[in-house]
Amino acid sequence: MSTATVHIPSHDVPVAHECDICIVGGSVTGVFAAVRAARLGASVALVEQNTMLGGTATAALVNAWHSVFDVAKKEKIIGGLLDEVVTRLRSRNAIRDITPIHRDQYNFNAAEMSVELDALLLEHNVRPFLSAKFSMPVMDGSRIAAVIIEDKGGRRAIRARMFIDASGDGDLVRRAGFPAVKHDILQPVSYQSLAYGIEEVRKQNPGVDIWSAVRPLADEFKFPGSNPWFGVVPHTPELSNIFGPRLNGVDASDPDVLTRTLMEGRRISRAFLDMIRKRFGESAAKVVLVAAAPMLGVRETWHAQCLYRMTQDDLLYGKKFDDAVGYGTYPVDIHHPGGTSLLYLDGREELVSPAGGAVWKRWRPETEATPPYFQIPLRCLIPEHAENLLVAGRIIDADKGAYGALRVQVNCNQTGEAAGVAAWQAVSTNVPVHRIDAANVRSLLAKGGSIIR
Numbered sequence: 001m002s003t004a005t006v007h008i009p010s011h012d013v014p015v016a017h018e019c020d021i022c023i024v025g026g027s028v029t030g031v032f033a034a035v036r037a038a039r040l041g042a043s044v045a046l047v048e049q050n051t052m053l054g055g056t057a058t059a060a061l062v063n064a065w066h067s068v069f070d071v072a073k074k075e076k077i078i079g080g081l082l083d084e085v086v087t088r089l090r091s092r093n094a095i096r097d098i099t100p101i102h103r104d105q106y107n108f109n110a111a112e113m114s115v116e117l118d119a120l121l122l123e124h125n126v127r128p129f130l131s132a133k134f135s136m137p138v139m140d141g142s143r144i145a146a147v148i149i150e151d152k153g154g155r156r157a158i159r160a161r162m163f164i165d166a167s168g169d170g171d172l173v174r175r176a177g178f179p180a181v182k183h184d185i186l187q188p189v190s191y192q193s194l195a196y197g198i199e200e201v202r203k204q205n206p207g208v209d210i211w212s213a214v215r216p217l218a219d220e221f222k223f224p225g226s227n228p229w230f231g232v233v234p235h236t237p238e239l240s241n242i243f244g245p246r247l248n249g250v251d252a253s254d255p256d257v258l259t260r261t262l263m264e265g266r267r268i269s270r271a272f273l274d275m276i277r278k279r280f281g282e283s284a285a286k287v288v289l290v291a292a293a294p295m296l297g298v299r300e301t302w303h304a305q306c307l308y309r310m311t312q313d314d315l316l317y318g319k320k321f322d323d324a325v326g327y328g329t330y331p332v333d334i335h336h337p338g339g340t341s342l343l344y345l346d347g348r349e350e351l352v353s354p355a356g357g358a359v360w361k362r363w364r365p366e367t368e369a370t371p372p373y374f375q376i377p378l379r380c381l382i383p384e385h386a387e388n389l390l391v392a393g394r395i396i397d398a399d400k401g402a403y404g405a406l407r408v409q410v411n412c413n414q415t416g417e418a419a420g421v422a423a424w425q426a427v428s429t430n431v432p433v434h435r436i437d438a439a440n441v442r443s444l445l446a447k448g449g450s451i452i453r
């Protein structure tokens with residue numbers, strides 16, 4: 001990267017909007033934060049760089065929500081806005097329930113999800129800024145006075161009393177100068193796409209595993225080693241939601257790396273279909289790419305340094321927190337060059353090879369008790385030294401193992417709801433974020449439909 005610089009003369013920027021709470025990043029996490037705060041009476045703005053809401057869930061075509069039950073699959077542990085969105089999607093035939101025998105619970109239609117998120121924001125009078133990129137904060141000491149966005153209007157400012165960074169990469173936290181860290185090895189990225197015609201290949205070649213069949217062609221098509229997998233678009237078997245192979249060593253918070261990887265992701269998506277066409281001939285004649293995700297699927301970049309860093313042991317041993325604002329059972333799931341390692345709360349351990357086969361063992365003896373779920377403390381959402389900033393989603397403060405579980409959407413989304421409620425707490429009681437009354441946040445979350453224990 002060049003080290004040359006240009007000088008931008010200082011200039012005044014028009015204020016586009018003033019509100020109580022401004023959220024940077026309009027994934028499901030960001031939308032849930034906005035809606036929960038708005039329901040309590042806050043005026044809220046939300047800034048999203050994409051043309052649609054939903055982030056990874058919609059624009060990167062990662063259309064799965066995992067279990068909302070405890071380990072025994074008896075008691076529901078996640079409710080809140082997730083329940084409301086599931087009901088809305090169900091009424092449009094846009095969600096598929098999966099018996100939670102393994103890890104998954106729902107697959108949703110990403111396009112329908114994005115429309116529901118639009119509706120949710122509008123119903124709650126949240127002021128959306130789409131195709132609007134947050135570029136820099138305006139600081140007043142350690143307070144954020146405003147954020148500068150770049151959109152079709154040029155540079156504009158949004159003033160707010162509280163801010164939430166739900167940008168995934170911690171753009172606001174880092175540019176505001178608050179500490180953030182990256183784990184030594186980042187989880188890989190993957191690029192998703194929609195394809196037509198795979199179902200026909202399956203029908204005409206019963207019992208054949210498509211990846212195993214095309215794998216010998218990988219070198220010829222410059223296809224990276226790990227297995228892609230076929231997700232579903234609910235109730236639309238003609239379409240396959242293809243989850244791309246894991247691309248290791250990619251730091252998606254580096255703009256040049258991001259550009260290269262987006263283009264490589266698209267190339268790989270089509271190369272995979274070319275491999276299928278070559279291997280299956282006539283039965284794959286109709287295989288075609290119908291949509292390329294507008295956004296790269298990023299599993300991990302930065303983590304804010306917060307009042308507490310959740311650890312793998314906290315998670316796997318179900319540590320109780322008096323400021324718990326979320327609950328989960330998803331395993332510690334770490335993708336790495338050697339495959340995928342999963343540690344389940346019930347003591348099982350699964351190692352999936354890059355080719356896709358799984359080996360099972362135990363990390364904890366069967367004689368030891370299994371916690372029913374893990375808890376997510378509010379302290380992991382409060383950046384150190386910040387006065388009026390909270391974080392939500394994958395920027396949460398967690399060590400490598402804990403993050404492996406917290407990073408999935410049912411968990412990120414709960415941190416969004418918690419951040420929205422906590423932000424309102426801070427605004428309405430006029431306190432800095434480290435003095436937010438967690439008991440009150442828990443009580444408001446429960447009153448608003450979240451399951452709080």
Ligand SMILES: Cc1cc2nc3c(=O)[nH]c(=O)nc-3n(C[C@H](O)[C@H](O)[C@H](O)COP(=O)(O)OP(=O)(O)OC[C@H]3O[C@@H](n4cnc5c(N)ncnc54)[C@H](O)[C@@H]3O)c2cc1C
Nearest residue numbers: 025027029049055056134167168190297298393394408409
């Ligand atoms: C390939 C893959 C498979 C996965 N599989 C699953 C799965 O099966 N189930 C599951 O639950 N989870 C899965 N995950 C993990 C999960 O999808 C993500 O961790 C989660 O969606 C992250 O949500 P988030 O809201 O924190 O961040 P993101 O979804 O990354 O949202 C950040 C939002 O902020 C916006 N933004 C960023 N910077 C700016 C800026 N400067 N200005 C304005 N807007 C900005 C982005 O456009 C985006 O909308 C997977 C992830 C990947 C990549």
